[in-house]
Amino acid sequence: MASLKTSKDVQSVSGITVRLAGDSGDGMQLLGTQLTNTSALAGNDVATFPDFPAEIRAPRGTRAGVSGFQVQFASEEIFTPGDTLDALVVMNPAAMVTNLDDLRHGGILIANEDGFNEKEFKLAKVESNPLDANVLEETYRIIKVPMTKLTREAVSEFGLGTKVADRCKNFFAMGLVYWLFGRSLDPTLRFIQAKFSKKPDIAAANEAALRAGWAFGETTEAFGESYQVEAAELKPGTYRNIMGNQALAWGLIAASKVSNKDLFYGTYPITPASDILHELTKYKHFGVKTFQAEDEIAAVCSTIGAAFGGSMAVTASSGPGIALKAEGMGLGMILELPMIIINVQRGGPSTGLPTKTEQSDLLQGMYGRNGEAPLPVLAPRSPADCFDIAVEAWRLAVECMVPVMILSDGYIANGSEPCKIPTMSGINPINISHPEGTEDSAPFMPYGRNEHLARPWAIPGTPGLMHRVGGLEKEDGSGNVSYDPANHQHMTNMRAAKVAKIADRIPKQDISGPATGDVLVVSWGGTYGACHTAASRCRADGHSVSHAHLRYLNPMPSNIGELLRSFKKVIVAELNSGQLRLLLRAEYLVDCIGVNKVQGKPFTVTELVSAIEQQSDAAKGDSRLKAS
């Protein structure tokens, strides 16, 4: 397929941030994913932020039912989906009024004119047509397009009913957006062919709508020029686009292969973790067994059962389900069996904001079990990083015979980014040995320990090593039930030391920027991109700012204390009310300033920049004080 070429002027820009917003049923998520993939294939760096309501079919036309997809694509390396929008596509009034604030002055607003009528105004609870507001013309470039009408015309030859025909209008919008940003139609045409292979008339109609959208851009007088974003200078290699949950699933399978284990995944559906199940269950031919349990308690317990049997066992959920797993996790810890527990965090408390992102389960992950039950806790920093974190979690789990918790979040899980395609030969093997026994071997010590304080992983079926494990406190070595006070103290210390010692074996915390200075920004999890971008921007503006992003939260790398003490001000930025800050202050006795947000939304770079600038100025003020 020869790519279409515009005959209008093309203006080259370094990056574009677009948001596509419409009703939940308008297919905005599909449009967004297609634009993302197409842009990645064009060699741009991309970052995405899908944002949708928790209801599957939220009341049509209402503000609550608006579904949005934001993507930034750029010719330079980017780490966030962008703060303010260069362009906003809205399919109805509700989408317009809920998103317009994020459009930058002078930005392009493309509206589906046909979606703006009295009925829709009522549903969106607006008095009059928001497109008629006087200020609009002065502030934005508005392009009204009768998308529904034009789509119907474009697909008329296929004789589809109006309802079906109207469903093609997201492809019309897509075509127009592709024209505006000089994108090739080819990847989406391939997608349409594959997706609707069994419904050729629908495939043809969607293709016609896509092409009509492109042609509209080319012919309408509303657009004098289109925009072009050149390929980014990524490191040489073969790339693909990957979503967080997908990367996590693939990382788990990779870990199972390099450790020569079959993967067992026990879970109960919950947003935003379910996609890991949907992904893993496709890969039974990789030896993956998925078990959709009756609840999260059964999910974690089945995982422990599989771990006892010698499998690589994993369970995942989100906050409410992790709360249910608490007792099971404590058992996994005291049994000293390896497994992975994943929390894809969402807005809390309780059912909270299921489809929104937040980092408010850090303390739950660290301490959310009865008794003293420390677990290693890791957090991926981006969608692609989920792959590496999954492998690392399994490595630590088997090395220490302990359940390892991964804290992902909704932003990472649903977000996507281009990544260099991993290779199996690039992953270090994980060596696991199960002790052998014979009928007459010496009494087996199921709680004997190696240099990492890990106990042997003897599995049922091994002659001579029959033993019983359980949740009652056990005597070190023999594993027999023990109520001895000194033994309980010893075991509690031992289990804590086992986790703490991991700090000796993980990499030292790296930082971007100088090792000492005015301000250190500390972050963890999905806020990496925004914090990294904000710190770099401030540094470029002459501030003395560095950034440390933690992937290991328990234990933390051994040089954290020293790092914190090397800066005049420490900012801890997180999407909660200060949980990492609490841990850092308690552990290192360093004052930390919280930058916190609990709105179910990621940080914008702008809000972080202003927080950094404020502390940078304060740090300078402090030193002037000291000097005088």
Added chain:
Amino acid sequence: MSTLPVLKPADFASDQDVRWCPGCGDYSILAQMKKVLPELGFPREKTVFISGIGCSSRFPYYMNTYGMHSIHGRAPAFATGLKTTRPELMVWVITGDGDALSIGGNHFIHALRRNLDINIVLFNNRIYGLTKGQYSPTSVEGQVTKSTPMGSIDHPLSPLSVALAAEATFVARSIDAHVKHLGETLKRAASHKGASLVEVYQNCNVFNDGAMAYAQERKQRADNVVELEHGKPLVFANGTKGIRLVGTHLEIVNTSEVPADDLLIHDEKDPNPSIHMMMARMSYPAMPEPIGVLRAVEGIPTYDDQINDQVATATEAKGAGDLDALFSSGDTWTVE
């Protein structure tokens, strides 16, 4: 071919001291289990006991096999993870009436309806033993316990009815004191392919002594218990009384007064659980209570077989998965 060593009951005893109260019915169940396992000729190291929490759930500590004393009510869920990943193991779940029917009701139902190939032994003493004597879901109405000083107002639940409602493929009941029957019933449960439930009437002589004496005591048993046998009529009271199906309910008749073929003939293999359910609902004192195998339906696929079959089928159809190929599937691009 090597022959398996012949094991004795003592070979199945662990080195741990048994800590149930003297006279507790749990001892008898432990003794029968140790007696039956060698008869099955299954390797010890491939045998696993998983329990929840309760007096009864201490059981795994006393068996020289693999074992896990887990958390309250969840033993079937642990067993699910173990059995699906290690189908060659023989997995027993040991549970109590509180463990299986209160906190663990959910897992109990789901393990049974999935027909996971495990054996669940439910020690029913109609009381919470370990927590010192509160009423349980099987305690009778009006029962005075520590937590029901004016008598229990809960309607009791029958584990057999619950299991049948979940269409469990093997459902049986036995009695701690009826040792021969108990041993035979455990053996049958072990040889059933699919989920088996054995409810055992177990005397808690400390907190609920004699609650099931009508069935446990040899003298009373004949009048109050029907020993089920496949293909045989339901008779009790030394053959003087029998059970007849009239319309949709069961009634007691004097065997001398009705023709022999009027009596209900037990069919444990009937795929339809309706009559098994009627039997499960026979309860003292209005009716004698059935013991033995109520239901044993073979040939239903087990969950563990099916989950493994899907892996095998997928591997056969697609070939063993190639991760490098997966990683580079779909749209990719190369930066020079």
